[in-house]
């Protein structure tokens with residue numbers, strides 16, 4: 001008999017538990033990989049170096065490289081939108 005996995009019998013329950021264990025183990029392995037990954041740390045360091053060397057006036061807040069980058073990009077987005085509006089008004 002082929003079990004649909006949802007029939008609730010002992011065998012299907014066993015199969016589901018086995019699959020969940022595999023998924024959990026994969027997730028644990030993924031977490032371990034991320035924790036061991038020094039690349040992420042070095043990327044953040046590179047971003048921090050870039051901000052300090054090439055973004056005038058930054059970092060201006062006591063925050064990490066990622067938050068500084070997000071804040072700067074947000075400002076660029078806002079300024080770009082304002083510039084578009086101003087340009088549009090002038091061209092009328």
Ligand SMILES: [Zn+2]
Pocket residue numbers: 003004005006007008009010011012013
């Ligand atoms: Zn079953």
